[in-house]
Amino acid sequence: MNMLKIIKVTQLDYYDNIYITCSDDSIERGDYIVAETKRGLELLNVVKGTYEIPKDNIVEPDGKFLRLATEEDLIKFKSNEEKAEAALEFCAKAIKDEKLNMNLVNAKFTLDMKKLIFNFTADDRVDFRALVRILATRFKTRIELRQIGVRDEAKYLGGIGPCGRAHCCSTFLGDFVPVSIQMAKNQDLSLSPSKISGACGRLMCCLNYEDEYYEDARTKLPDVGAKVKTPAGIGRVIGINILDLAVRVKGSDDYIEEYGEEDIDKLEVVK
Template structure:
């Protein structure tokens, strides 16, 4: 039997915690709740989805459950942490500058009981933040947790709008960030678009490049590769210089210097097939 879960955005860690959905659990999306975390402590969060398949089954917090709907007292506690969080962020930035660490802290959260402080940061490299933790603990007198995340996870947390004008997929409905690579770009013949048009607000390849790639793979099988020498019905020979995979058309440079856009059904035969370009290196992938 497949486990259905409730996704709760934890205010402390700014991450989605998935807990089992029990038959007697009555909760609505957007509702503020107090739940039991992995350390068996009470935490405050907001319900983001109910009754879905888990994103990762091995990360479902089976020991957890919703303890209660957030009371006015719970919400007052959360609100009381807003100013200390700002103060903690300023202290953290100051210590980072003093230690010369290459990292950017962008979010701070207090646990519901106020005893733990969670810092989220980005960095291009792995960071040894042991001295930072020591100094923060000495200044804030709290238990300190630091978590490094990538640019895609940061975009998911912060949100925003994509090139399409809609809310970012990762921040609205896309639960799991899957790998996007340049092979997907090549299959859809989008190499000429340039990195700026193919990159999202996170600076990585657009997640939506994956949505239609399987359909394009099927369509691509019927279209000769760029560089193929073909014979066009009634026009003679030419070389394919561009592809329109979705519309099943190609742009051909004819022997006389004329350019022609034709459907693949107008290709009489492929005289010399061009090999596909070599796969791009894994360094050009979204992880």
């Protein structure tokens, strides 16, 4: 089987897992490296050191390892960040002058400053050819404008979620996972958009984290409203507690009994 040596890395300014080829077995988690990626020359942080995978398990690496980063590289990166902030302000003014319907998110220079990348969101396609000419004339480098989605925007900008912690997408969640409204239903959460939506306006990524447990737990519990036969007689399920695997049953005499995990097997659903 053909094997490929790679490392898992992320950006320094936001969390975005990418995989690059690396034949140096000494690279470890926490190292700063310089790599040639699809975006250009980048300074990256190693999330997982050199390891082998079958070539068939990866479609195409995002780039290749060049060398370990030096102190000068780190200083250069910080300097580029300051220049990118100034470029962001200039671009925002140019967008306003050109009356373009786009929302600028951030700007970033590659490490060698051969490319300046602007990320933006927009409801529709934008003809930004005139803007590119203005930016290229001003900064004397290659300009790339990338239209991103609202989830990526939240990742770039960061923020605090309703849980009180920093957004998952901008701290540790390197890849977005599919999230559905059924996951919220499985957890008996309010389906109000304001309760289950993140800063991006889409369903919160964390709905996916425990969904497997909730799906499994639901198979062990009768549905609310189901008629069940209990040791005390026939009753109707009026509530379930998925976390404790408990069921509340109301009997014909209106007496309410709770059955815990050890008693669930004693309940028989009556058709």
